[in-house]
Amino acid sequence: MYRFLTKINDEKKAVSIYSDSENDTKFNVGYIAVLNPEQLLLQNISPGGEYDGYMWLRVENVFRCSVNGKYEEKILQLGRTKDRRGLSLKVQQENILQDLLIYAMKEKRLLEFVFLGGYITGYILGFSEEALEIQEVNEYGKIDGVSCITMGIVDEIHLDSITCREVERLKDLDSFDGKR
Secondary structure, three states: OHHHHHHHHHHHHOEEEOOOOOOOOOOEEEEEEEEOEEEEEEEEEEEOOOOEEEEEEEHHHHEEEEEEOOOHHHHHHHOOOOOOOOOOOOOHHHHHHHHHHHHHHOOOOOOEEEEEEEEEEEEEEEOOOOOOEEEEEOOOEEEEEEEEEHHHHEEEEEOOOHHHHHHHHHHOOOOOOOOO
């Protein structure tokens, strides 16, 4: 799979990435931002053709990729009139995950961690090769405790996604109480 992903990256093509083996209809579309044999960072494009942040995942979890298909073409057509520029994220090929986490800590950016069929949204308080300490934030933008999760179970990490940006906006609205 790594060889195929490298070719897609070299050709700068939009790609559909399938990584949830329990739900083979779920996938993300975007451009590979950074790739190494173990990890990749995908700059996501939403189903409406808009910039949808970045997604980190393990290459070993990718079981299918699609390029040059009708769906990828449709997403690119929808995006032709939209601004797909997002964060100017600088991540080294050797340290994709570490650089992503350091950036999120330094810039105080909300992340979504996908694991074991669920997810946690929050801010990185600290991390090691073994675990992540996360200040959880609920869907209303309110602080909701601290969790520590084992790094090995994390399937995906999303940064600056449409969902993350919505929660960050709610957090910034002091008048929104999350009870509606």
